[in-house]
Structures are given as structure tokens and as C-alpha cells.
Amino acid sequence: MSSIKKLAGQTIWYGAPRIFARFLNFGVSLLGFQLFDPNGSYPYTQVYAVIPFLNILFTYGLETSYFRFAQTHDRKKLYNTLTVSMLVSSLLLTGVLFLLKDPLTSFMGMDDHPQYITWMIWIIFFDTLYTLPLSKLRLEERPRKYAFVNVFSILLNIALVLFFFYVARPAYEKDPDSFFAWFYDPAVGIGYFLLANLIASGVTLLLLYREFASFRFDFDKKLWKEVMYYSYPLIIVGFGGQINELLSRVVYQRVLDVGEKQEQFELGVFGANYKLAVLITIFIQVFRLAAEPFFFNQSKSEGAQRSYARVMKFFVIACCFMFLVVVLFLDLWKGLIASKYPEYAQGIYIVPILAMGSIFLGIYYNLSIWYKLTNRNMFGAYITISGAIITIVLNIILIPKFHYMGAAWATFICYAFMMVASYIQGQKYYPVPYAKKKLITYIVICALIYIIHEVIVRNINSAARFYIPIYYISAAVLFGLFLLLILKVERKELQRLPFLGKWLYRAA
Template identity: 70%
Template sequence: MSIKKLAGQTVWYGIPRIVSRFLNFGVSLLGFRLFDPNGSYPYTQIYAVIPFLTVLFTYGLETSFFRFAQTHNRQKLFNTLNLSIWFTTILLTLLLFIFKGPLTHFIEMDSHPEFVTWMIWIVFFDTLYTIPLAKLRLEERPRMYAFVNVFSILLNILIILFFYYVAKPAHDSGANSFLALLYNPRIGIGYFIIANLIASAVTLLLLYKEFRSFKFQFDKGLWKEVMHYSYPLIIVGFGGMINEMLSRVIYRKVLVEQYAGQAEFELGVFGANYKLAVLITIFIQIFRMAAEPFFFNQSRNDGAQKMYARIMKLFVIACCFMFLIISLNLQFWKGLIAAKHPEYAQAIHVVPILSMASIFLGIYYNLSIWYKLTNRNMTGAWVTIGGAIITIVLNIALIPRFHYNGAAWATFLCYAFMMVISYQQGQKYYPIPYARKKLITYLVIVSLFYIIHEYLIASHLPKKDKDWTGISYLVYYGSSLVFFGLFTWLIVKVEKKEMQKLPFIGKYFN
């Protein structure tokens, strides 16, 4: 598979994923518009817990499916892993319902235990179609994959709009109708969770052809081999979720007592601004969709390491552009999340920190191919465990003193550590000629551009948004465009030969 094919599949995985994530982001913005930070807190909390449960329920089988599909009969592998995941999903779901009370209390959702019930069912349905979706990716069927994802998110949005813009007005008008009965004000932001649950259940129906190809065939020997490869990935997954989500899960628990009353408010604000790193997060996710099977397939070819190094360089350059789009236009993002509730803008300054942290995470994902290809998953697990320890310690130490600023820096330092350690270990066991100095230079340059831009704005424009004039906005966005243009000029100048080799756009650099 060539870079051109990888790029094409990234587009097929990417455009629907981008559309889906932006629609999802729009849904989040709607939530921030409909509810203040205290009202949006349960949404932030539930969606901080779901990724932990997803890692537990899937236990690394998606990556294992790609890995073993290179050396084993794919149909037998598909059947075995499907049976495994169906059995464990049913078992774990029953256990969660048995211990739902303690779980509800631990995540501090006692006022809305029904949210926890819906959350469990979301994880149940999402887990069941993990292997069928992986099969679509392995068979290089991105169009079907795109259709499933886009349909799911559109259905999700339509249900949300129905509840808040059809059922709610009917209820508020006092009408004694079926529509009015469908809306319960006490549920509040919970209808976002209900919509997700319905969309997840319907997605199973869209994959009926993949399920029809499934046969009750279980190869015990193959399953043991897969689990031996997979169990370190569970540790990696849990560590990754701790690093990404822990700050929001434990925020209320570690905040000092005198601030306990504002914990929900701060968590709602932090969760809203965390969403603004969405561009980089989206790109990392769509890249992984296409890149993971690509990396495994490419490993059998000569020159694979050079190909990985080239992909890393292009990946980092793309992330740098995204960082500039986000960090040089904070006024725009502030307007999106704080149009109705200005208090959401209080934490806008943490967005560049979280965005750079996301870049570090993306680089780590690229680097992690070394332990997956050399069957050293446990080494990768130790790297993730180290990151998780740093996350736990720093969140406990920094949140009580610096609140969401401390949580943001804990995320930044954790991902920086994982990136550096994974690079060092990877060069020992699977050396890849990454353009290390050049990539570090690019990351430093975009960071300096952001710092200089913020200094200029703080020095020459009014401190309060209400005092800004048309000239203020012209200066702000004009200077943003200048810095973006400077970085574009630098990349074109330095990477002209690399750009000429790219599919689709290379002809414009000749």
C-alpha cells in the first residue's frame, strides 16, 4: 500500500469522521447553549467514564484483529473474536448493573442514576460492533465505514433536535399531547445521552451483513494466542484513558474543600474548553483509522522504516497547521462556546496547552508502532503506566492549587513524557530514521508564534471583549493570518521536495 492509497483511505475515513465529529462538536455547542456549566456537568462526567468502560469491554481486540489477520485465517479470526467479545460484553454488562449503585456513587451521579443506566447500554451496543467495524477497515471498505458513522451521528443529532425543539416546546406550552409527555424537564441534558443510546443501537442494524458472515466457530488455541498479545493493550488502553479522562473524573474529589461548591461549575467550563482541541483530536483519530492496518501491511515490505519516518513528518506538519488554526483564533472559538453563557470562556487559555498535548499524543501513537510490530506490547504498557502515574500524581497535586489550569498542564506533561520515552525505547528495538531535529523545530516555531501573537494582542488591544471594535478584530485576525502565512511559507520552502511527492497536491509544488 502506497502513501497515495493511505491518503485516499484517510480521506474516506477522514471526511465522514470530520463531518461526524464536527456535527458532534455542534451538538456539544448546543448543549453549552442550552445549559450553563452546572447543567452541563453530568454530560461531561458521563462521557469521561465511557472511554474507561470501552477499553475494558474491548480489551485490545481491535488492534489484535489487524495484527493476526496478517498471519491467520481471517474468517476464523473474525468468528473467534466476535464470540469472545459477545460473551464478555454480556458478562460485564450484567456485572455493571449488579454494582450500579456503587458505580453511580463513585462517579458522583447520585442525582441522575438513570444516566448511568443509559451509559452502560451505550457501551454495550458500541462494543458489539467493534470487530465488524474493524473488518470493514481491514477489508479496505472505507465507504461503508463512512456510511455507518455518518448515519449514526445524523440520527443522534435528529433525536436531540426532536427532544429540545419539538417535544420541549410542546411541554412548555402546557399542551396535553403525546409530544408534551415525551419531554421531562428533570432529565435536562440527559436527552443527549438518550440520543446516543438510540443511535448506537440502530448502528448494529446497519452492520447486519457483517454479522451474517459470522459463524459460531471458536478456535481456543487462536484465542489464547490473541489474548497473550492483547492483554498488554488493555493496560495501554486504560493508561491512555487515565491520561485523557482522569482529570474530569476526579476533579470534584481532589478540589480543596473551600472550592467544593464550585467544582461542578469549573468542571463544566473545563469540559467545554477541552472540546476545543477537537480539530487535532479528530485528525489523530482519522489518521489512526487508516494508518493502523497500513502500518501492519507495510511492515512486510523493504524500506518500511523510511516510510514510517516520512509519514511521521507529514503528520507533525499537519498537526502544526491545526495548532495554529486553533491557537491563533481563540476569539472565534470563544464566541462559539460562550455565546449565551460567557462563563465558558474563562478557561479558553488552556486550549493551546491541551492542543499541543494532543499533538504529543498523536506523535506517541505514531511511535507506538515499534512495540506492536516487535510483539513488545508489555513495554508499551509500561510506558503508558508511567504516563498514568504522572497523570494521577500531577492531577492530585495541581488541581487543588491551580484548578483546571493544573489539569491542563498535567495532561501536557504526561503526553510529553510518553512521547519521549516511547521514542527512546523504539530506537533501541525498532530504529526508524525520524527527522527528529526538524520536527522539534516545527513544534517550537508554532508554539513561539502563538506566544508572540498573544503578547501582541494583550499589549495593544482592549482587555475586555465588550471594548473591542471592528479595528480590534481586524488586527487580531490579520496578525493571525500573518503568522499562519509565515509558517506556510517556511514549510513550502523547507519541504518543497517532500510536497512534490504527495498525491493530489504534489503537482502544485512542481
């Protein structure tokens, strides 16, 4: 259990600032839905569906490779080699994107705002350059600076967004010739979110200047080839979490014949509701930050597989609680995106589907350690490619008839397939004694709890005076029942955890 405590500590140190940053970033995105209707927010959701996809292409698995090879190679030489590789490739890929800027602008439907694409490219460039310096902080166990950089970056991003929309815009509306009005142009619109992100990304790189500039042009060609052989399948693997959000939008624009304005409106609604499922994705991303180095460090210790199984169990339990928080209190979350523009609420029913799909994706990420530890990364690539094919086919079939509901089910089915495929292959090459039946039971119970909640509250007129009390009482009671179930079934395991275990022991 000491390994679990170590992971918990790493998750707190490296995860807490990232959780804080992610939630603040989540809040910023919700602000966009308060300021702009679905058609106005369309460019924002499009660009931020593409950025993670291109980030993976620009980093091509080097972050994971850095942790993997740092266990067996000279860390300084490894850092120098990978930094040189990433710097050169980033310059080349950025140049290619600028050469293809016009067709890319048209492909993304941004002909009215080509500057959005320019800012997007520079965001990706800066984000790529500080990837390895941040990883270096994690590997060297320097959590304070890691936390400072992450939190400062997002706070700067938020401050700039608030300045543009709550200082500069009112100044412009009051007097276009005033000093602060100079910082606002109505034609830019939601693009100020991108501009704020760009400035914050550039400042983040400056904050990591010492780490970035510490590399030397000491390029080990043999080591680089070894790393690339390991990492190139991770490019495809990395797309696993992005293929649905990106491909669903691409297919949406190609198979739905409803007119450009209606298409953009629906994609704006889809993007806003997709954001609510991000609450689970945030936890998954933060967990991965701590888990990946932990998995590699634990790989040679005795009982590594048992540790991985325990980690998976606690991970799934945490995801189940996150799922229930999202779906049982859906009316609360709906208010965050639809209080000003009620049109966003039209797609709220896809959130539970996307949320459960996010759990499947998180489990897939946990399972994926088997091919990273056994150097069988191509299996991960095959699974991701298969998932992409499933996504495209299902979106082509389902979107014309069911619109964004079809896109949501395509996401759900794709991630379910990737999870199952990774589990089956993993048990062949790197068996881990996962508590499969128990974890499936927990997930099914969560789904049933949501259904029971819906049956209770949807048979009541939402305009009735007692609707809101019944809604939240039902949600709280059902959430409490699941909590009691976990406390009872996992009592022995939980008692061995710090803080929570002591509380349970005293309560016994």
C-alpha cells in the same frame, strides 16, 4: 512515496466520513454548552469522560489484534473467535456494571440522575458489539458501507438531539399535554444527549447486522490464547489517551475543597474547554483509523521504516496546522462555547496547553507502532502506567493551587513523557529514521507563533474598535508565514504528493 499515497487514499476513504461524523458530534457537544450552564453540563462531561475509558476495557485491544493477526491467520476463523470472545465478555462486563450501578452512580456524582448511568452502560454495550463488524469493513476494503454507517449514525444522533430540544421541549413548554410534549421531561435535562446516543448506537448495530451475524460459534481456543497474549497489554495502552481526561476529573473531586456546586461548575468549564482541544484529537483519531492497518500491511515491505518516518513528518506538520487554527483563532472558538453562558470562557487559557498535549499524544500513537510490530506490547503498558502515575501525582499537587490550569499542565507533561519514553525505547528495538530535529523545530515554531500572537493582541483593549481586525489580521499573517515556511522547506517532498504536488510544480 507510493505507500504515502496509499495511506492518503485510505485516510480520505475511511477518514472523510469519520471526520464529518466527528465534527458533527463536536457540534452536538457544543450545543450542550449553549443549552446548559457549567453546572448543567457537568453530567455530560463526566459521562463522556468515562465512556471512552470503558470502551477500551470492553474491546480489550481486539480491534488492533484483528488487523495484526489477519495478516498471518485465516480471517474467517479469526473473526469468529474474536466475535465470540467479545460477545461473551461484553455480556459479562455489562452485567457487572449493572451490579455496581449504585456505587458507580455515587462515584460519578450522578445521584440525581441514575438513569444516565443506565443509558451509559447500554451505549458502551452496543458500541462494543459493532466494533469488529466495522473493522471487518475496513479490512475487506468496503469504504462505501463504512462511510454510510458512520455518517447515518451521527446524523441520527443529531436529529434526535434537535428533536428533543427544539421540537419536544418547546411543545412541552407551550402545552404539556400535546403529542410532541410527551417526548420531553425537564427532569432528564442534558440526559437527552445520552438517550439520543443510545438510540443511534442501537441503530448502528442494526445497520451492521449482516456483518455481525455472519460469525459462527467457531471458537479456536489456541488462536484466542495467542491473540489475548498479544492484546491484553493493549488494554492498558489504550488507556493512554483517556487517563488524563478521566483521572483529572476523579482527582478534582477528591482534592479540591470548594463545595459540590463550585466543583461541578469548574468541571463543567474544564470539560467545555477540553472539547476545543478535541479539534486536534479528531484528526489524530481519524489518522489512526487508516494508519494502523497501513502500518501492519507495510511492515514486511522494503523500506517500511522510511515510510513510517515520512508518515510521521506529514502527521506532525498536519498537527501543527491544526494547533495554529485552534490557538490563533481562539476568540472565534470561544464564541462557540461561551456565547450564551460567558462563564465557560473562564477556562479558555487552558486550550493551548491541552492542544499541544494532544499533539504529543498523537506522536505517541504514531511511535507506538514499534512495540505492536515487535510483539513488545508490555512496553506500551509500562509507559501508560507511568503516565497514569505522573497524572495522578501532578493533579494532586497542582489542582488544589491552580484548579483546571493545574489539570491542563498535568495532561501536557504526561503526554510529553509518554511521547519521549516511546521514542527512546522504540529506537532501541525498531529504529525508524524520524526527522527528529526538524519536527521539534516545527513544534517549537508553532509555540512561538502563538506567543507572538498573544503579545500582539493582549496588549490591546479587547473593547477597542480595532481589536477584532488586528486580532484576525495577526492570526492570518502568522498562519500564512508558517504555511510559507513548510512550502519552502518541504517543497521536494510535497511535490511528490498527488494534487498538492502538481500545484506546487506548476507554481515553480
